[in-house]
Every structure is written in structure tokens, then in C-alpha cells.
Amino acid sequence: MKHNWDMIVVGGGPAGTVAARYAAQKGVSVLVLEKDREIGLPVRCGEGVSIRGLEMYTPVNPKWICREISSVDFYAPDGRLVELDFSLKGAILDRRLFDRDLADLAVQAGAVVKTRANVTGLLLDNGIVTGVKVQIRHEEYVLRSRIVIAADGVESRIARQAGIKTAVTPENMDCCVQVTAHGIKFNPDALSFYMKREYAPGGYVWVFPKSETSANVGLGISGNNTHLISPYRSLMKFLGDTFPDASWSGLVAGGVPTDKTLKQITAPGLMVAGDAARMVNPLSGGGIHAAMSSGKLAADTAVEALEKNDISREFLQRYANAWHEKSGKNHEGLFRLKEIVNKLTDEDLNSLGEKMAAIPKEKRSLTRIFKAVVWNKPRLILDVARAFSGI
Amino acid sequence: MIKIDQALCDLCGTCVGVCPVDCMAMSDKILEIDEDTCISCKFCIQVCPMEALSEGESHEA
Numbered sequence: 001m002k003h004n005w006d007m008i009v010v011g012g013g014p015a016g017t018v019a020a021r022y023a024a025q026k027g028v029s030v031l032v033l034e035k036d037r038e039i040g041l042p043v044r045c046g047e048g049v050s051i052r053g054l055e056m057y058t059p060v061n062p063k064w065i066c067r068e069i070s071s072v073d074f075y076a077p078d079g080r081l082v083e084l085d086f087s088l089k090g091a092i093l094d095r096r097l098f099d100r101d102l103a104d105l106a107v108q109a110g111a112v113v114k115t116r117a118n119v120t121g122l123l124l125d126n127g128i129v130t131g132v133k134v135q136i137r138h139e140e141y142v143l144r145s146r147i148v149i150a151a152d153g154v155e156s157r158i159a160r161q162a163g164i165k166t167a168v169t170p171e172n173m174d175c176c177v178q179v180t181a182h183g184i185k186f187n188p189d190a191l192s193f194y195m196k197r198e199y200a201p202g203g204y205v206w207v208f209p210k211s212e213t214s215a216n217v218g219l220g221i222s223g224n225n226t227h228l229i230s231p232y233r234s235l236m237k238f239l240g241d242t243f244p245d246a247s248w249s250g251l252v253a254g255g256v257p258t259d260k261t262l263k264q265i266t267a268p269g270l271m272v273a274g275d276a277a278r279m280v281n282p283l284s285g286g287g288i289h290a291a292m293s294s295g296k297l298a299a300d301t302a303v304e305a306l307e308k309n310d311i312s313r314e315f316l317q318r319y320a321n322a323w324h325e326k327s328g329k330n331h332e333g334l335f336r337l338k339e340i341v342n343k344l345t346d347e348d349l350n351s352l353g354e355k356m357a358a359i360p361k362e363k364r365s366l367t368r369i370f371k372a373v374v375w376n377k378p379r380l381i382l383d384v385a386r387a388f389s390g391i
Numbered sequence: 392m393i394k395i396d397q398a399l400c401d402l403c404g405t406c407v408g409v410c411p412v413d414c415m416a417m418s419d420k421i422l423e424i425d426e427d428t429c430i431s432c433k434f435c436i437q438v439c440p441m442e443a444l445s446e447g448e449s450h451e452a
Contacts (some may be wrong), residue, residue: 035419116419154404157416158414167411175405223434253401254405255438
């Protein structure tokens with residue numbers, strides 16, 4: 001294996017492989033290091049995306065799409081169903097195929113991908129990142145690179161060695177468990193959300209169709225509320241209460257950082273992208289689009305930095321600024337909205353469901369929902385005003 | 392001291408993401424905690440989706 005690279009990417013998820021592809025297309029020598037044995041596995045994801053969002057960063061292979069989505073179904077705590085028209089083209093992905101193809105595209109562009117490659121640390125030279133230490137089988141390799149991209153997911157550690165604080169507080173970590181459920185009654189054309197606090201305090205339950213007869217059923221609970229019920233136990237209870245005949249072919253755990261983007265996402269020679277940079281949409285918990293978007297932005301800046309031979313933090317801040325303009329600023333508003341939504345009680349949600357159900361389906365919009373929220377809880381007016389003034 | 396029940400651990404990394412002192416290391420096969428660095432803040436126990444982490448007796452106690 002080559003020991004000197006222009007760019008090393010830590011993590012073979014969508015952030016890492018999109019960054020690798022865009023950089024390799026510009027003639028940059030790129031190595032992607034993935035700790036797991038196979039790109040795309042295990043799948044720790046609800047797999048819901050907007051197809052339009054994907055198309056911005058890759059040609060879409062129809063094989064990735066398990067189901068297309070035409071509606072969003074909210075279940076209030078009292079069981080009332082409120083359907084929203086879904087104008088965005090939504091889909092449930094097969095993340096295994098999706099991630100693998102994104103890695104293939106990076107390889108076709110000239111990048112090298114290594115799996116079972118566990119990065120154990122950064123090389124630092126006077127505070128400048130100059131490469132990584134990586135364990136492959138029993139060997140530890142010291143690999144040099146002019147730029148390192150930390151796309152190492154929710155468990156990101158390597159950016160910490162460059163002095164970047166990546167730890168999320170438990171409050172802003174959604175603790176999730178998901179099964180692939182079969183033998184359940186659900187709407188195979190909708191993203192379904194169950195808002196009952198009993199199951200998901202500071203989060204929600206999702207049912208995302210994988211086929212006409214199977215779905216990802218999962219829930220996330222804010223780390224501050226897990227003392228009320230553990231995510232695993234809560235999902236078992238939800239399944240028992242809601243889908244007593246369900247069986248499941250897989251069960252995975254995962255953490256979703258529903259925080260604002262890290263204050264610092266660059267250091268000399270280093271850029272942080274995707275979940276590792278806490279770029280998940282804090283309201284929805286969706287992270288795929290942000291991962292791809294930040295991967296592309298990081299690659300753009302990397303290419304320029306390599307051309308100009310300037311890997312200083314000042315130069316790499318172009319990436320941070322581009323992200324902030326594109327999405328980071330918006331996430332600050334969404335973060336405040338998340339905090340508002342988390343304050344709603346089951347009673348609030350029931351009354352909101354009642355009000356929404358009275359509005360004709362085609363007129364139910366997010367604006368209407370928020371109007372109803374504010375009508376319900378005047379003390380939230382201030383919070384909402386604050387949230388929107390930030391967007 | 393934090394105990395890891397390896398039979399329950401899914402290697403999802405949620406705990407690693409909240410550890411304020413970076414004392415947790417995870418590969419594709421195992422999660423480990425460096426007891427010397429750990430400050431027993433218990434954030435990791437709090438966020439574990441699988442109930443795989445718990446507080447155990449310290450060996451020195």
C-alpha cells in the first residue's frame with residue numbers, strides 16, 4: 001500500500017465516499033479507510049431520504065429505492081391519524097446497496113478504498129495534521145497525507161486529537177433502536193410517525209416501509225429521557241402494543257446527534273464532515289443529505305487547498321463557511337424548533353392532531369401546524385419567534 | 392467503573408459520541424473503556440440504547 005496520499009478519508013459512509021469521489025475526479029490521490037468489514041454494513045439508519053436531495057450528489061440507481069413515498073402520516077398519542085401531503089419526492093433506501101455504490105463510484109473516479117482498516121490516531125506535526133495511524137489485521141501502518149477528512153460518524157474520535165471538541169451532550173443524542181419488521185399492518189406508501197411520549201420522550205417512533213409487507217420500525221429517545229424507559233425496552237413495548245403479530249429479521253442500535261453543527265469543523269490539515277461534525281438535521285434526525293453535501297463541500301475546499309498548497313485552518317475555513325451558509329445556519333433554527341417540539345406533552349399533541357384533522361388534507365402545511373402549536377400554547381410564541389428569526 | 396456487557400453491546404458508538412474525556416475505543420469487534428481516563432460521568436450508560444453499560448464495583452474499592 002502507498003504510504004503517501006494527497007487526501008485520506010476516515011470512514012466509508014456517504015460523507016466519506018462522496019468527498020473521496022469529488023476529490024479523486026479532480027486528480028487528487030485519495031485513500032478511504034473504513035473500520036468495518038464491508039462498506040454499507042451494518043445499516044444503522046431509518047433509510048428515509050428525499051430523492052431530489054440524492055440527485056444533487058449522485059446519479060440515482062433505481063435499485064437503491066425500496067419504496068417511493070407519497071404521504072406522511074402522523075399518529076397523535078390518542079391514535080388519531082393526521083395525513084400530510086408529501087410534495088417532496090421521498091424514498092426509503094437500501095443503505096447497503098447505496099453505500100456500496102457510492103464507494104464504487106469513488107473507486108471508479110480513482111480513489112482507493114480499504115475496509116477492516118481501523119484508524120487509531122492522527123499524525124500531528126506542530127499542531128498540523130499530517131496523516132493517520134491505522135490498524136489493518138495485526139499491522140499498524142503510518143500513512144501520510146496532506147489533508148485528512150474525518151467522516152467517522154457518530155462515534156467520531158480522531159478529530160478530538162486535533163483539538164476539536166466533538167462530544168455531544170446526552171440531551172442532544174437521540175438513542176435509537178430499530179427492527180426490520182414483517183407481518184405488520186401499515187401504510188406502505190407513507191412515512192409514519194408515532195408521537196406518543198410514553199414510547200419516545202424527546203423523540204419519535206418511525207415506521208418506514210421497505211416493501212409492501214415490511215418496514216423499518218424504530219424509535220429514538222433523547223439521552224436525557226432514557227431514565228424513563230430504555231430505547232430497547234420501549235421499542236419492544238411499542239411493537240407489543242401496536243403490532244402484536246410482528247416478527248423481525250434484524251435489530252440494530254444507533255445514536256443520532258440532534259445538535260447544532262460543531263463550532264469548529266476544521267484544523268490545520270483536517271476537515272470534519274457528516275455525522276462526525278454533528279451535521280444531522282436536528283429536527284428530523286436525517287443525516288444522509290447533510291453527509292453527502294458536506295462531503296462535496298469538503299472535497300471542493302481540499303482540491304483548492306492542495307492546488308494552492310495551503311492547508312492552514314484559515315484556508316480550510318472556506319469549507320466551514322460554505323457549510324454554514326448552505327445548511328449550518330438553517331440547522332440552528334431547526335435545533336430551536338426541536339427544543340420546542342420536545343416540550344409538547346401528549347395532551348398538546350392530541351389537541352394539535354384534532355385541529356389538524358379539521359383542516360382539509362391539501363391545506364395541511366407545516367406553517368399551519370406551527371400556527372396551531374402557538375394557538376395551543378401561547379407561551380411558545382416567544383420560542384417560535386426566536387426559532388424563526390434564526391432561520 | 393463502567394461495565395460493558397459485550398453480549399448486549401451492538402457496537403453502535405452512541406456512547407463514544409458522548410464521552411467527554413474520550414476514554415472509549417471501539418473497533419468493528421469490541422468496545423473498550425480506559426479506566427484510568429474515565430471520570431465516571433455515566434453519560435455512556437445514559438445513552439446506551441441496548442442497556443449494555445452499567446456501573447460496576449471498582450477493583451480498588
